[in-house]
Amino acid sequence: MQIGAPVHSSVRGPDGLRIDRLGLDRYAEVQALNRVIFGDDRVIYRTDRDDLVLLLAMVADEAVGYKVGYRETSSTFYSAKGGVLDGWRRQGVARALLDRMEAEARSLGYLTFAFDTFPNKHPGMTVLGLAEGFRVTAAGYNAAYRDYRIRFERPL
Numbered sequence: 001m002q003i004g005a006p007v008h009s010s011v012r013g014p015d016g017l018r019i020d021r022l023g024l025d026r027y028a029e030v031q032a033l034n035r036v037i038f039g040d041d042r043v044i045y046r047t048d049r050d051d052l053v054l055l056l057a058m059v060a061d062e063a064v065g066y067k068v069g070y071r072e073t074s075s076t077f078y079s080a081k082g083g084v085l086d087g088w089r090r091q092g093v094a095r096a097l098l099d100r101m102e103a104e105a106r107s108l109g110y111l112t113f114a115f116d117t118f119p120n121k122h123p124g125m126t127v128l129g130l131a132e133g134f135r136v137t138a139a140g141y142n143a144a145y146r147d148y149r150i151r152f153e154r155p156l
């Protein structure tokens with residue numbers, strides 16, 4: 001199942017890149033990518049979130065990346081997790097996923113877009129956040145992940 005009317009995205013990526021918004025019936029496709037990228041079966045703790053948005057980046061028939069987000073508060077949309085397959089990195093796929101996720105959040109009426117990342121584990125999202133003009137709004141040591149976590153936000 002694909003959800004809703006197409007939301008405009010102006011960001012380019014590899015030739016043939018398409019970002020699909022999925023229904024929960026296709027969650028297994030997100031899980032499969034998550035397993036390859038993070039080596040973990042769990043994508044997010046709960047899928048019964050308000051305004052859950054699942055995005056899959058496709059090149060031809062291959063799923064090359066994903067992004068998952070949901071309502072955090074009435075005004076803030078939270079991008080919870082995402083990743084791109086190794087062989088498809090540095091071609092603009094994550095930027096296209098971010099752009100589309102922000103467009104979805106905007107069309108749902110949110111005012112702020114937020115994500116957390118672990119800069120030691122995954123430096124790419126930190127560089128991308130700064131390059132995209134996000135502001136750091138919180139930072140601290142996360143005992144569960146044994147790493148520092150920083151939060152990025154920007155208005156939609």
Ligand SMILES: CC(C)(COP(=O)(O)OP(=O)(O)OC[C@H]1O[C@@H](n2cnc3c(N)ncnc32)[C@H](O)[C@@H]1OP(=O)(O)O)[C@@H](O)C(=O)NCCC(=O)NCCS
Nearest residue numbers: 082083084089090091092093094095117122124125127128
């Ligand atoms: C982080 C990740 C999603 C980036 O995906 P991507 O498709 O390669 O990113 P893009 O090509 O859209 O990169 C856009 C910009 O982000 C920055 N960037 C992305 N990856 C980077 C890296 N490894 N190191 C430094 N900067 C990086 C660059 O500024 C890049 O622009 P440029 O290529 O023109 O220099 C991908 O590396 C990944 O899946 N990593 C493992 C999982 C992960 O970190 N997930 C996010 C957890 S919060």
